Amino acid sequence: MNSKISKVGVVGAGRVGAAVANALVMMGVCVSVVLYNRSLEKAEGEAWDIEDAIPLLEECNILPTDKYEDFADCDVIVITIGAQASEGQSRLELLSDNADIMRSTIKELDRVAPNAILIIISNPVDVLTRIAIKTSTRPEKLIIGSGTVLDTARVRYQLGKLLNVSKQDANIYVIGEHGDTSVIVWSNALIGAIPVEKFPLPQGSSLDKIKAEYVNTTRKRAYAIGERKGGTSYGISTVAAQLVDTILRDEKKVFTVSVKADAEYKIGGEVVLGLPCIIGKKGIERKLYIPLNQEEQHALKHSAQELNKAYESVM
Numbered sequence: 001m002n003s004k005i006s007k008v009g010v011v012g013a014g015r016v017g018a019a020v021a022n023a024l025v026m027m028g029v030c031v032s033v034v035l036y037n038r039s040l041e042k043a044e045g046e047a048w049d050i051e052d053a054i055p056l057l058e059e060c061n062i063l064p065t066d067k068y069e070d071f072a073d074c075d076v077i078v079i080t081i082g083a084q085a086s087e088g089q090s091r092l093e094l095l096s097d098n099a100d101i102m103r104s105t106i107k108e109l110d111r112v113a114p115n116a117i118l119i120i121i122s123n124p125v126d127v128l129t130r131i132a133i134k135t136s137t138r139p140e141k142l143i144i145g146s147g148t149v150l151d152t153a154r155v156r157y158q159l160g161k162l163l164n165v166s167k168q169d170a171n172i173y174v175i176g177e178h179g180d181t182s183v184i185v186w187s188n189a190l191i192g193a194i195p196v197e198k199f200p201l202p203q204g205s206s207l208d209k210i211k212a213e214y215v216n217t218t219r220k221r222a223y224a225i226g227e228r229k230g231g232t233s234y235g236i237s238t239v240a241a242q243l244v245d246t247i248l249r250d251e252k253k254v255f256t257v258s259v260k261a262d263a264e265y266k267i268g269g270e271v272v273l274g275l276p277c278i279i280g281k282k283g284i285e286r287k288l289y290i291p292l293n294q295e296e297q298h299a300l301k302h303s304a305q306e307l308n309k310a311y312e313s314v315m
Helices: 015-026 040-051 092-112 124-134 151-164 208-230 235-249 294-312
Strands: 006-009 032-036 059-067 074-081 117-120 143-145 253-260 272-280 283-287
Touching: 006 015, 015 032, 015 235, 032 040, 040 059, 040 294, 059 143, 059 235, 074 092, 074 124, 074 151, 092 124, 092 151, 117 124, 117 235, 124 143, 124 253, 124 294, 143 253, 143 272, 143 283, 151 208, 151 253, 235 253, 235 272, 272 294
Parallel strands: 006 032, 006 074, 032 059, 074 117, 117 143
Antiparallel strands: 253 272, 272 283
């Protein structure tokens, strides 16, 4: 770990924010965490609960606070603040509640920590990241939405499990909206170095059947979890902690984060959505182009149009 860049802020100590703070400590990502909440008592309760585990882990300091000023020397800040989706509610339906919250939060963070890298995981993450970029005075490369990193992890887990290979060897990406119009890029999927269409499938399975099933599984996974436990927290908090760790270690890993699409994608405008990028100590260090077939290109364009409509509805 780079000891010079090891203080991380978390905005919001709700279910997701507390899970992010806990993941940062459990994974040994940093040496100090600032956990902000409007209610200091809520921030203290979550911080103290996490703090009790520190003697069993790597040393870490947790500062609960209700003051934005305590983010002043953070190098990375994770934004989790905002209303959470109720049962059956789509991420885009949250937008009207969370757009104003995001604008005011970004203005506060610009005031106290203008050079920090921001990681946004509040939903709908793609539109809120676009609002953050529009609102903030910091360079665009320092604002990273969690995009389809979790969607990609979900597909990789299910595919690796089905094919009985390491989940890390299921090289497949999900792009577009983190939501109902996400796009699984099957045309470039590899198992290790073998194209997925040439990989031996389990008896009774076909690639077409798998594709149809996984589109539904990926898009509906959060709803299924929400119906059973009230909302997601562990998966997305691990995504946030992994992104922070990649920045602090300057690992140059590829993640499908929320960014403005380059012209190569031919979707136009200023729309922000999940696309592969290299992440390092400077934030988004390089945007990558993933070749798409005609069907995937059409689906990505549709995803962009839906996100654009949502953004324009709150401007």
